[in-house]
Amino acid sequence: MALDLLPVVSATGGACCTPLTRDAITEQAAVGLSQVLKALADPARLRLLSLIASHDGAEACVCDLTEPVGLSQPTVSHHLKVLVDAGLVTRDKRGVWAYYALVPGALDAVTHQLGTHLTAGAAS
Amino acid sequence: MALDLLPVVSATGGACCTPLTRDAITEQAAVGLSQVLKALADPARLRLLSLIASHDGAEACVCDLTEPVGLSQPTVSHHLKVLVDAGLVTRDKRGVWAYYALVPGALDAVTHQLGTHLTAGAAS
DNA sequence: CTCAGACATTGACATCTGTCGATATTGACA
């Protein structure tokens, strides 16, 4: 096929398009980053993370968290599971109580990716 | 009613609770922050933001964005509206074309709030 | 004025998400 010899210019007329200066985020990276952001994008979960960070040693048990957020115990447990699945907190069951702690650096990784891909003129 | 004289200790037995070292994020701040994070928490919108950031001058028109993300034009327009409403990008219609540009500092404000409230031992 | 093209809006639909009540599971203790 000699079709590849044809100039497929499609003649847009030199219109609106501005030139690219670098590559955008990949589909795969966007999906992964959005999954962590989805875990963060809820008022209850933000409060839970903040409460955990505010406790001594950056860890807290469910009984510390249920009352301040004003939600039922199953709902709090559900939100904490979402945060664990997103890799933002860890769960450590000691006896009857479950202690949740921040994962060091997890949030930094998110903000770093945001800055890398979503800031004008950011190179690496 | 003399009920308030009763010691309502509820005797939890001095159990699991760790002490607070500072105040957590307020409900109001959590709602506001989560709204911006919801706008970010979508693969298509992350790619749109990244594409805009990758264009010269950190701005791009819809015709630059529809094809790379692989979605229909109304869907892209919808996502861009979400980003505008969240204060992450601006819309500037010049003639027939609509140019979308990053809002400088908008992303920094988000990451700064995350670091302030969600990092262990972060003071202010 | 009419037409064509770029973009926004609408309406509809399937799917995802947050919430709760009810129930199951687990560990401490008598």
Next chain:
DNA sequence: TGTCAATATCGACAGATGTCAATGTCTGAG
């Protein structure tokens, strides 16, 4: 072993969300 308390899981429900086809709106060209 049996009971109690802390937490997780299940089932159900209302509301939010992402997507597209169809249509509307606006601008520039002729």
